[in-house]
Amino acid sequence: MMQQKTPRVVIVTGASQGIGQAIAETFLHHGDIVIGCAFSALSNAPQAQKMLADWPERFFYHSVDVTQTEQIKQFISEAEQRFGRIDVLVSNAGKNVFKGIDCDESDWSRNFDLNLRSHWYLAKCARPALQKSRGVILIMTSNHAFSTMPGCAPYNISKRALLSLVQSLTIEWGPEIRTVGIAPGFIDTDGNQAWFDAHPDARLAREKTIKKHPVGRIGRPEEVGELCLYLASENAGFIAGTTIVMDGGRSAIMQDEDDA
Template identity: 80%
Template sequence: MTTKKTPRIVIVTGTSQGIGQAIAQTFLDNGDIVIGCAFSALEKAPAAQQMLSDYPDRYFYYSVDVTRTEAIQQFVDSAEKLFGRIDVVVSNAGKNVFKGIDCEESDWEHNFSLNLRSHWYLAKCARPALRKSQGTIIIITSNHAFSTMPGCAPYNISKRALLSLVQSLTIEWGPEIRTVGIAPGFIDTLGNQAWFDSHPDAQIARDRTIKKHPVGRIGRPDEVGELCLFLASDKAGFIAGTTIVMDGGRSAIMQDEEDL
């Protein structure tokens, strides 16, 4: 006799597109309930509309500006009220703030508000519910946390700081709450395509990037979703306080051929 699995209540931020959308889809396909959010209003988020249509009883979407702490608190409160608990938080929302180290102060502040503070505050707001469920926090950072390229500040600086956030949440909130990070590299999303499109020839830029990956391709959003699903499971119960690099071997290369 097969015992019916109780669906988990999973919060995922940044679900309107890209990696966040794929993470939400993966948990939904697993039978879980996903409460997602993104900056975009629902009428401007076709992917969210599709998931609402496909999973009317298991997917919920809120438009949230995660640079506003009061908006994060309202979102978490609303999410918990829906089902009375929260089991998993995937803190994914963010964007590339590639302005260079000489960026304006406004760029610096926006970057840290979105790409660092929002993750910390989301965790703080969800902590009471996660303590009750003995839940898991997964923070999505970037391979830029480990090594970066010219012009990618201040984004890479905030992503590096998320490594320490994962560590601190683990050692201060464990064992009740387990925290782990994921650092994706080049993932085939609209955001990365926009970076390719910024070059004179987008296809040449894409091909050049692919050649820098030992696996011979760039990543897929669903692969990040599958890793989240594993890390949120009991099978990953001994993984905590660390950030897993998911970059197709890109960071294993000491230098590129054109630099030789």
């Protein structure tokens, strides 16, 4: 992969594992500087430790609770002060809050603080730096924003709201800042494996899920990273204000055979 001459400064939230880790590694392989954060302390984040060892001069890690606005503000401020610029913000951190529509108020609040408000506030704090660099914001939503399953509220509701956040950031902050959403479906991460493991037969649950994808498999985290790399490039300069679904064709199916 060809590296660009001037490394960009890229913020990746939720970078300690799964999709966030893959996104961070993709930009690092491309030659960029990545400042990652996640809730976990570094001592509890072995993947982040490995990235620090592999890219000691271009990867930096912070423990940040993105539900706490003061921590977000400090994280973004320190990143800009250290490097003098921010070129790309990949707002990825989030978590499944599958409690159902009758969830407790505490579950509702926790979900919206993490899966909606944090994305808005990260963008708000990074805006001055991104305006200077004419940068890019990438917001990770989910295919649950378009169609969902029983028991997945309030998660799916916040993910749907992110579609509107992407639109508003685009029309109010453009043309200096370009914003795009990404909506992955089933990606082969520890989080999705935990969902399979919650079934009586995890192997069977995985096989049934794979059969529901026209491409015949579920996604790989590095594929999300490659999409982020493209969307952050000048080649994607006319893509803005929209959310791209990458779900292996899952959402194209009107009805599953075993549901008929």
